[in-house]
Amino acid sequence: MTRQWDRWAGTVQDLERATRLAIDVLAQRSRADPPCQIEIALPQRLTNAESPDALQAEIDTRDLDLIRSIRIDVGAKRGLRARIHCERDSPALTMEIVGEDRTRVEGLTSQLEELLRRGKQRPSSNNAVGGLGLLLCFTMVFLGVFIWRAFDTTSSEVGIDTPAEFGALLLILFGALGSFAAVLWLLPALQLLRLGEQTRLRRFRVAAMAFVGSLVASIAATVIYEAVR
Numbered sequence: 001m002t003r004q005w006d007r008w009a010g011t012v013q014d015l016e017r018a019t020r021l022a023i024d025v026l027a028q029r030s031r032a033d034p035p036c037q038i039e040i041a042l043p044q045r046l047t048n049a050e051s052p053d054a055l056q057a058e059i060d061t062r063d064l065d066l067i068r069s070i071r072i073d074v075g076a077k078r079g080l081r082a083r084i085h086c087e088r089d090s091p092a093l094t095m096e097i098v099g100e101d102r103t104r105v106e107g108l109t110s111q112l113e114e115l116l117r118r119g120k121q122r123p124s125s126n127n128a129v130g131g132l133g134l135l136l137c138f139t140m141v142f143l144g145v146f147i148w149r150a151f152d153t154t155s156s157e158v159g160i161d162t163p164a165e166f167g168a169l170l171l172i173l174f175g176a177l178g179s180f181a182a183v184l185w186l187l188p189a190l191q192l193l194r195l196g197e198q199t200r201l202r203r204f205r206v207a208a209m210a211f212v213g214s215l216v217a218s219i220a221a222t223v224i225y226e227a228v229r
Contacts, residue, residue, distance in 0.1 A: 001097050001109045003116075006126045008086065008093040009191035009199045010119030012055050015070060015084065018095075018115050019052040022074040022082040025108050029080075039071040064192040080104050082112065090126035092190035093119070121199070126189050133183035137176045143218055144172030 019036065026034040038054050040047040043066060047058045052072075059067070068088055075081030080099035086092060095116060097109045123129060186201050186208065193199070201208065 001105055003095045003109065003113050004091040005093045005117070005120050006090045006124055007121040007129070007187070007189050008116075008119045009121050009193060010116070011193050011195055011197075012059050012061075012064070013195065014116065014119060015072065015086070016052050016055040018084055018112055019055065019072050019074060021111060021115065022084075022108065023052070025104075025111065026075050026080055026082070034075045037071075037073040039069075041068045041070070042066050043068070061194050064194065067192055080108065082108060084112075084116075086190055086192075088188075088190050090189045121187070121191075123187075129183065129187045132187075133180040136183055137180040140176040140179050141172060144175065147218070 019038070023033055023036060036050055036052065038049045038052070040049075040054070040058055042063060047054070049058060055070075070086050072084040073081070074083075080101065081097070083096040085094045093116065095109070095112055097105050097112070099105045123132070186204060188200070191199055
């Protein structure tokens with residue numbers, strides 16, 4: 001059985017707890033700890049370990065943003081087996097449980113899902129994040145052009161006659177691209193957090209709400225100005 005989350009945010013401790021839970025469940029029948037393989041990929045470095053302790057010992061909290069992927073494989077080739085894989089690209093977190101005993105597979109899947117789904121982020125689809133970024137980007141372009149026309153900044157059909165007008169056009173373009181990049185930065189597919197740390201969106205929610213509010217106010221003010229002038 002497979003469970004996937006396109007966008008996930010959680011701590012290394014969450015992954016460690018999930019790993020230990022899988023080890024405990026698999027050890028109940030064999031009465032011995034099952035094999036455990038952990039792979040931690042960072043730029044120019046690949047760490048392999050055989051214990052969930054490595055998730056604490058081998059990962060520096062200062063390097064959380066550098067981690068490209070973490071692969072956890074618990075269990076022998078035959079019998080019940082659990083795999084947990086998180087990476088920067090979507091899906092951010094994949095959990096796969098395989099085995100011949102359907103009851104045990106469903107039981108372990110349910111337990112791990114209950115633990116890991118707490119990190120599920122909204123919007124849950126990474127495509128929705130891209131769509132939100134494009135919407136904000138086009139809104140910035142529309143607002144910029146609308147304000148430009150409302151205040152009669154153009155004096156020809158082309159609309160760019162002076163360095164100031166050229167600079168205004170560049171400002172609109174940079175604002176649009178910047179807003180798209182900001183959405184992608186605020187809503188990444190994977191966020192590995194320190195204990196007690198909030199997601200980027202929660203940390204910068206006041207600034208994000210102020211920015212959206214300023215957009216709405218700017219559009220409303222421009223529309224009112226066009227109506228009464």
